[in-house]
Amino acid sequence: MIDQINPRARRDAFxxxxxxxxxxxxxxxxxxxxxxxxxxxxxxxxxxxAPVMPPLGYMFMLAWRLxxxxxxxxxxxxxxxxxxxxxxxxxxxxxxxxxxxxxIAADFLDARFPWRSFWQxxxxxxxxxxIYIGCAALVSGADLETPLLVALVPQLLLSVLAFPIxxxxxxxxxxxxxxxxRRLG
Amino acid sequence: xxxxxxxxxxxxxxxxxVFTGYLIAGMGTLIGAALLIISLMQPQALAGLxxxxxxxxxxxxxxxxxxxxxxxxxxxxxxxxxxxxxxxAELEREMRIARVRLVEAEAIxxxxxxxxxxxxxxxxxxxxxxxxxxxxSTSSSARRFAYISAGRExxxxxxxxxxxxxxxxxxxxxxxxxxxxxxxxxDSESMVPVRRSTDxxxxxxxxxxxxxxxxxxxxxxxxxIKPGDVFVTSGAGGLFRPNVAVAVxxxxxxxxxxxxxxxxxxxxxxxxxxPVWQQxxxxxxxxxxxxxxxxx
Numbered sequence: 487m488i489d490q491i492n493p494r495a496r497r498d499a500f501x502x503x504x505x506x507x508x509x510x511x512x513x514x515x516x517x518x519x520x521x522x523x524x525x526x527x528x529x530x531x532x533x534x535x536a537p538v539m540p541p542l543g544y545m546f547m548l549a550w551r552l553x554x555x556x557x558x559x560x561x562x563x564x565x566x567x568x569x570x571x572x573x574x575x576x577x578x579x580x581x582x583x584x585x586x587x588x589x590i591a592a593d594f595l596d597a598r599f600p601w602r603s604f605w606q607x608x609x610x611x612x613x614x615x616x617i618y619i620g621c622a623a624l625v626s627g628a629d630l631e632t633p634l635l636v637a638l639v640p641q642l643l644l645s646v647l648a649f650p651i652x653x654x655x656x657x658x659x660x661x662x663x664x665x666x667x668r669r670l671g
Numbered sequence: 672x673x674x675x676x677x678x679x680x681x682x683x684x685x686x687x688x689v690f691t692g693y694l695i696a697g698m699g700t701l702i703g704a705a706l707l708i709i710s711l712m713q714p715q716a717l718a719g720l721x722x723x724x725x726x727x728x729x730x731x732x733x734x735x736x737x738x739x740x741x742x743x744x745x746x747x748x749x750x751x752x753x754x755x756x757x758x759x760a761e762l763e764r765e766m767r768i769a770r771v772r773l774v775e776a777e778a779i780x781x782x783x784x785x786x787x788x789x790x791x792x793x794x795x796x797x798x799x800x801x802x803x804x805x806x807x808s809t810s811s812s813a814r815r816f817a818y819i820s821a822g823r824e825x826x827x828x829x830x831x832x833x834x835x836x837x838x839x840x841x842x843x844x845x846x847x848x849x850x851x852x853x854x855x856x857x858d859s860e861s862m863v864p865v866r867r868s869t870d871x872x873x874x875x876x877x878x879x880x881x882x883x884x885x886x887x888x889x890x891x892x893x894x895x896i897k898p899g900d901v902f903v904t905s906g907a908g909g910l911f912r913p914n915v916a917v918a919v920x921x922x923x924x925x926x927x928x929x930x931x932x933x934x935x936x937x938x939x940x941x942x943x944x945x946p947v948w949q950q951x952x953x954x955x956x957x958x959x960x961x962x963x964x965x966x967x
């Protein structure tokens with residue numbers, strides 16, 4: 487007698503494996519869309535009198551790059567940075583420069599440390615975000631005085647603490663990205 | 672995840688694609704650096720592109736701003752139930768005092784009008800150009816800009832002052848068709864001529880980026896400012912009309928004070944865009960000096 491087959495045997499986290507495949511649009515579109523959407527945070531109704539919000543667009547790009555190397559092309563810094571510049575309040579070009587440099591640096595990092603745990607990723611991200619916030623303040627055209635530097639500290643701490651949450655959101659989005667929804671045949 | 676293995680020494684095509692990747696990324700970096708230098712030297716160079724993008728995103732932002740107003744009043748309504756009794760008594764006492772003050776203020780207003788008539792000065796009421804919502808602000812950048820939901824189509828022009836019922840918020844920097852970018856008072860590039868509300872101690876209010884203002888006295892000497900002094904716009908420079916509340920002094924420094932901005936933009940729902948106070952004076956200031964024009 488043949489037992490009934492387990493109904494979940496032909497499924498995995500991304501859906502049924504029969505007659506379905508990943509959608510190219512989702513697989514390549516979701517990271518871009520997520521980064522662009524979070525670059526729009528200045529349009530959120532948060533009116534801050536000091537820089538407090540983490541640079542979410544940049545952190546999403548960093549999280550995608552650290553989690554899925556090779557998914558974002560090397561030139562992605564140009565369009566993503568330009569879009570971020572349109573809203574972030576930084577002088578246009580600063581985002582392009584910093585986003586591109588980050589992607590190039592991440593490539594060298596992958597060559598040196600190909601296998602990393604999440605803790606290492608977090609440590610690297612904290613360092614990179616600290617450098618980004620510092621450089622962004624440097625090129626923003628604001629007067630570099632003590633009150634500005636003091637005001638950057640809470641933003642930096644908040645960004646470091648927000649990175650695990652962002653990494654978690656990116657991994658959720660990654661599951662959405664790899665859903666098998668394309669019908670074959 | 673480990674990076675994909677594309678560094679193969681035998682695969683010529685893969686090597687070429689890695690090289691092209693670096694080349695394009697390097698070019699992107701250079702483009703970014705060039706654009707950055709241009710924007711630092713000419714801040715308004717790419718303003719058109721920016722305002723177009725803001726226009727496109729502002730409708731979503733406006734919906735968010737509506738939700739913020741609604742959400743705030745919702746929580747305030749709940750919080751109101753807790754201290755209703757003591758609050759009521761306190762408000763009634765304040766109301767009795769306020770009624771007396773109102774009558775006094777009315778008397779002073781009439782006296783003021785009479786004195787102005789005697790002097791032959793005409794009272795000019797500034798009508799706001801447009802009322803707008805604060806959509807958002809550059810909350811993760813070191814610069815302090817805000818976006819408002821009124822633009823060129825509503826008559827908003829660069830340099831117009833933006834005020835809330837609590838006081839001055841900033842001035843318009845770039846205008847899109849239906850949205851504008853506002854330089855907030857706390858930006859380090861913002862400078863407003865102010866005077867103490869009670870007398871003529873004049874100062875400049877500079878933004879400090881961390882949400883406070885630095886008041887620099889123009890007449891140095893003994894610092895007359897005391898904590899709690901309220902500063903209002905003086906009208907010097909012709910941009911802001913006089914007597915709009917700006918800040919209240921908190922800490923006294925050697926050459927002035929550190930002050931708190933009165934109109935906290937986070938607590939403001941609607942702002943009014945006002946016309947430039949002395950249009951002619953501004954035009955004269957921006958025109959080249961007479962000597963230069965004669966020489967040409």
